[in-house]
Each structure stands twice: as structure tokens, then as C-alpha cells.
Amino acid sequence: MIANDLSQTVVTLFAGLGALLVFMGLGLAYALKNHLLSIVDTLWGLGFVVVAAVSAIVSLGGDGGRAQRWIVLAMVAVWGLRLAWHVGGRNHGKGEDPRYAELLENGEKAGRSFAQTAVTRVFVPQGVAMFIVSAPLMVGPNNERMSVPLTVVGVVVWAVGLFFETVGDAQLKKYKSDPDNKGKIMDTGLWSLTRHPNYFGDAAVWWGLGIVAAGSWPGIVALIGPAIMSYSLVNVTGAKLNEKSQRKKPGWDDYARRTSYFIPLPPKR
Incomplete structure (x- = not known):
């Protein structure tokens, strides 16, 4: 039983990590194409929805708390989609956020390109933060009792x-x-x-x-x-x-x- 729980936990974590890498990679591609770092703020809530959805789907093949996963997914989806809608609507058509404009300016002074700043100062740190925060929620529902x-x-x-x-x-x-x-x-x-x-x-x-x-x-x-x-x-x-x-x-x-x-x-x- 413990071995099964551990195996399910590892599979869930890797599935969530893979989904997050793909999601943030697509977000980075959009930012590079449109020269707009502030898109990452909209992606913040959506990223957790993606991780929760993948975790719920992966749990179908295990013995863990499936009901918990679907409840968590519903809660994350309502929160994440609302946040993305709010932030996206607030930022739409306003160009680059002053925080990121300053970050880009400092990066340019330090000799970093837009892409380098986007990767090393924005998307990688935010992706890591999203995984660390969401990882416990992927692991938690692997117990069988709800x-x-x-x-x-x-x-x-x-x-x-x-x-x-x-x-x-x-x-x-x-x-x-x-x-x-x-x-x-x-x-x-x-x-x-x-x-x-x-x-x-x-x-x-x-x-x-x-x-x-x-x-x-x-x-x-x-x-x-x-x-x-x-x-x-x-x-x-x-x-x-x-x-x-x-x-x-x-x-x-x-x-x-x-x-x-x-x-x-x-x-x-």
C-alpha cells in the first residue's frame, strides 16, 4: 500500500511538472512573440488549474483520494479562472506592466536580451514557484481516506x-x-x-x-x-x-x- 502510494505520488509529481513545463513554455513563446512579459500574471492562476487538472486525471489510475482531487480541481478552477479573467481584463491593451518594464530596462543595462530576461527573471522563477506551491496539493490526496x-x-x-x-x-x-x-x-x-x-x-x-x-x-x-x-x-x-x-x-x-x-x-x- 505504501509502495503504491509512493509510486502514485511520483507519477503525479512528474505529470504535473511536465504539464507545467509545457504550459509555461507556451506562455514564454507568446511573451517573446508579442514582446510582453506581463502575460505571465494572467498565466499565474491558469497554471494551477492545469496542474490540478493533470493531477486529477492521473489519479484515475491510482488508489488515492480521487474524490479529493476532483474537489480540489473544482476549487482551483473557480479561483484560477476568476483570477486570470480579472488580471487579463485589467492588463488588456495597457502594454507592458511598469514592474516588467523596469525589469527589462535593468536587464538591458546589464547586457541581457529580452529573451534572457524573460527566461531567467520571469518565467523560470514563476514556474518554479508554481510547482513548489502546487506540489503539496498533488501529493496530499494520495491517501485513500477522505x-x-x-x-x-x-x-x-x-x-x-x-x-x-x-x-x-x-x-x-x-x-x-x-x-x-x-x-x-x-x-x-x-x-x-x-x-x-x-x-x-x-x-x-x-x-x-x-x-x-x-x-x-x-x-x-x-x-x-x-x-x-x-x-x-x-x-x-x-x-x-x-x-x-x-x-x-x-x-x-x-x-x-x-x-x-x-x-x-x-x-x-
Whole structure:
């Protein structure tokens, strides 16, 4: 039984890795053809959908938690497709994202071509990050027993996260669409409870996925992915990076004083 689980785990990991390589390779080809690195932001959510789909299909040949895989696939698909639609719609027709424009400029100064920067600074790092974060979710459901209580808890946590991410993005989009709000700080709705409802929601979505995929060994390793994602969202690529630009806006200090950094809490008076 243990040997079968180990064999299924190895097959699933290699299948997921292969699918991710093909997917990111196609994304890289698109970026090179259109000279547009920001496409990688749209690919972020879609990549996890591809990995989850391949894992679910591969599980048909094993003895692991097939039901868990299909539940995880459905949850990842809803989250990933929504995120890709949101990011793709936001970036469409706007040219290169300033972050990548700066990256390309620095690369040019260092003597790197567009292709070299795209591969070494964008697509390879993001592909590696996607595999590391999603690998535990591929391994977790290889145990045969599915915990119904954990599945229910996981779906609830995921739903709360999806609500915060979706509604937070929608509120911010509506706020920014009003020219009178240019340069101002969004501090109403979910943004009055946390300075980063979208990033909090993203983290909660991944904890929900991890809880569903967990249950018994080796399922517990499924919590590694959410832990890595949460750390990144809080301290690296998400909230921390976003606040570097937000601090320049008038009224930021007061907003930061009364509003929770990440976990939603009632605003301070």
C-alpha cells in the first residue's frame, strides 16, 4: 500500500511538472512573440488549474483520494479562472506592466536580451514557484481516506477567501473607475477591515485547498503550499510590495493606523 502510494505520488509529481513545463513554455513563446512579459500574471492562476487538472486525471489510475482531487480541481478552477479573467481584463491593451518594464530596462543595462530576461527573471522563477506551491496539493490526496469534516471546513475557508478576493477586487476596480478618487486611498467596504482583502482572500483560498487535500499522511504535506503562499503574500510579493507605493498617498498613515494589515478586523477609532 505504501509502495503504491509512493509510486502514485511520483507519477503525479512528474505529470504535473511536465504539464507545467509545457504550459509555461507556451506562455514564454507568446511573451517573446508579442514582446510582453506581463502575460505571465494572467498565466499565474491558469497554471494551477492545469496542474490540478493533470493531477486529477492521473489519479484515475491510482488508489488515492480521487474524490479529493476532483474537489480540489473544482476549487482551483473557480479561483484560477476568476483570477486570470480579472488580471487579463485589467492588463488588456495597457502594454507592458511598469514592474516588467523596469525589469527589462535593468536587464538591458546589464547586457541581457529580452529573451534572457524573460527566461531567467520571469518565467523560470514563476514556474518554479508554481510547482513548489502546487506540489503539496498533488501529493496530499494520495491517501485513500477522505476526511468529510476536513473537506467541509476546507470548502468553507476557501469560500470565505474567494469572497474577500472577488469582492475586494471588485470594490477596488469600482473605486478606481471614478476619476475623483485618483491618488486617494480606498478605505471603505472590505478595505476598511484589512488593507489587503484581496491578498487575505488569496491566502484563505489556499488554506482551504490545503485543508481539503489534507487528512492523513501524506495529506498533511498539503499544508506546505498554503504556508508558502501566505508568507509570500504577506512578506514578499503581495501586501508588502503593494504598500511601498501606497505609502506615498496622502492619508496613508491614518489609514494604516486604524486598519488591520492583513487579517480582517474592525477598524480602530
